[in-house]
Amino acid sequence: MQFYDFSKHCGKSITQFQSQFIMSRVLQTDMETHIGCMYLEGNGVIGYHQAIVPQLLLVVNGEGYVRNDKEGYIKVQAGDAVFWEQDEWHETKTVHGLTAIVIESVELNPSAFMPLQR
Template structure:
């Protein structure tokens, strides 16, 4: 058995794309899969940019809003997962703060996600 520690002291502060969040890289598998934990403090943001690979964001704590290239924002909270495909523009923001697990890799597709789907109409939308 081996133990690991993940906290703000060993997180990387990310400011690219006008972002303001902390990233703890969790696991990287031969450039095929990357798993990270993102922490957005109050008024934190993962700035508007294109994905470099398909990406799944799963909220572990807190709440915020997400959008894709249409800049229509949807409210998300703990327990919600959001998938963006390769090259899709997106942004994540939080007034109160959130913690999310991010899974990225070219082998990820909507078909590989085993969660129940949720229609965007079920999420509150703000422009």
């Protein structure tokens, strides 16, 4: 399990086309990629299971806890990105609610765009 930072302070100012915003790059793939948004209500859980392919969880709202088979629960919050390797056991849970984008692909390399957090 690796932790990355995609918060605003890691982003780059974009001004092309008269734009005015910050972009925090996350990843790039050439292979099939599945992207979804997960909404966990209070006391919600994504049960303990193995990752079928490498998986990146981007917490966009709320807070919760993640674990793998080697470490206890670690707190995560908006701006945190958690990466699990293929076959790695993992779980995500929340007390008050959490919204996250999940990206799954055999070709994930989050360290190419995001700084390691821990």
